[in-house]
Amino acid sequence: MNIQIDVKNASKTYHSERGEVEAIRDFSMEVAEGDFVAIVGPSGCGKTTLLWGLTGLHPFSGGSAKILGDEVGKPRQDVGIIFQQANLLPWRTLIDNIHFPLEIMGEDVTQYEQRVHDLLQTVGLVGFEDNMPNELSGGMQQRASIVRALSVDPKVLLMDEPFGALDAYTRDEMDALLLSIWNKTKKTIAFVTHRIEEAVYLADRVYVMTPRPAVNAKTFTIDLPRPRPEGTMMTQDFFNIVATIKQSISDEVKKQKQSGEYQTEKYSTAF
Amino acid sequence: MEDLDKELSEHVPEFKDNAESEGEGGAFGGVSKVIATAHTHGWKQAAGVIGVAIVVIGLAEILIRVLNVPEFVLPTPSAIVVALFESINSIYPHFLYTLLELVAGYVIGAAIGMIFAAVLTQFPYFETIVTPYIILLITTPTIALVPLLMMRLGFTIWPRIIAVALASGPMVMINSMTGFRRADMPKIALARSYGATTFQIFLKIRFPLALPMVNVGLLVGGIFGLITAVGADMVGGDMGLGNRLSYYSSLGRMAEFFGVIILVALIGISIWIGVSRINKKWASWTG
8 A cells, every 4th residue: 555645743833922732733734646634623733734744835843754755854746735715816817826836837828728628627616717717606706716736746735624615505516516526536635624424435544633732543444435416425434433433523523621631722822 | 035035934924815805995995996896887878977077067157157156266167178278378377397307207107116126025123123114204294395395406397306215115115015915925935936036026026915915005196296296396496387386376377377277187198097907907806
């Protein structure tokens, strides 16, 4: 098995003016080529910090993290990032936004024309190439940002609550779309979300994180059969898995609170 | 760049819905909106504007004639147009002279202002030191320096160009600084994730992001420059539209006087149209 994302005992401590805040402690994760893993946890638990750690823009303060065999450090072009919001440049047309990474990398745009067109076809954005971002809906913008990330053919995709800003219907649609893209391309994907349902529906494996400091409380292997049509979310098996994970998170939080481990920013800075 | 990476490594960028509108509440925030919406109503708006002009000018013409207002107090619009056409040959060199001092001063001032703004905003410490002096330059009417400049440099075009540059440059600079200070971290993070260099980030993220505010600076700076150019003409020498204004008013030739004012207004309107064009072409994504 070819391990593409390998995190060992990663930790991250922020130094703010009011003291130190431990965001992540001893998190470990192994993701093989073509795996789809999800990281869930309540908001503010450091799962976004974890993902940004993997991008190399926001390094961990301890432990080790390797992507595609190399220690995470500088940003790299075979790792695509999809952000919480589409993050399109409002002064560029949709197609120019998609060409942005190619421009930065100094690639010849014409060589990617066919690839970009196929991707636009997959996400249903053909015919909108010359629209400005503010003329597109939130879902369309996020689809464009997926095309932008995939246009350079990265091996690994890091997704940080990419559909969190969308409404519930669009979100389900985007989840199904993402699965179909993943079925076709078999990218390695690490997907952060606070929605357990979304994580279970999408992933092979779900990492559950607890609030500050985030530790990897439990890992669940989701053995729902693939491919997973949208109806999967209506099955008894699906509900059972979601219920188990929810229960384990609330148990974990309770345990942490009792042992006094649970810190909020206020506590950690007051003492 | 080190600061930028430090910022990124310490804080995950916040994703705000309206990161672009940050700083819009600045001194001249509304102006960019006016420019952005100026072209959206098309011919109907144009017809309305021209209609109002016809009514106002027509009414002035009739009232001045009916009330028998003497010409040295207020000439009729028709008399102004006739006087302007008759004296255009003698006014024309003055028009070119003022235009030259304005364009030269404005280009020098705006270029320096923009470069200073782009560089200074990268060094917050120096920015805080320099800003009070920029404000001092803006709040002190540069026209007050013209007599001094003329004493040193003579009644040539140079003191006027310097005055125009000193009037427009800081205005372009302070507004551009507001623009360049908008660090949209998620967009910068996006560029960094593909290995963008500092220069690429400036060219492809920071500059387009700053452009709407740079344009506000260009507009206000241009108008400030025009005021200073006409004022400097009045101070000394025997050239320029400002000089013509003093000349005609001292002789009581008010029709020519108002004709010159029309020429000055035309230059001002051209500045406005020019900046609107730039804004429409490259910064129409705001508003």
